[in-house]
Amino acid sequence: METRIFYFYYVVLQLRLETDRINSSMVHLNM
Incomplete structure (x- = not known):
């Protein structure tokens, strides 16, 4: 099993x- 991939x-x-999350808060601030 390749744990690095996970x-x-x-x-x-x-x-x-x-x-x-950052994009949603930016959109919220712009509105």
């Missing part, structure tokens, strides 16, 4: 969630 996927997922 770790990489986890990091990418966290970054996407963080980016989505």
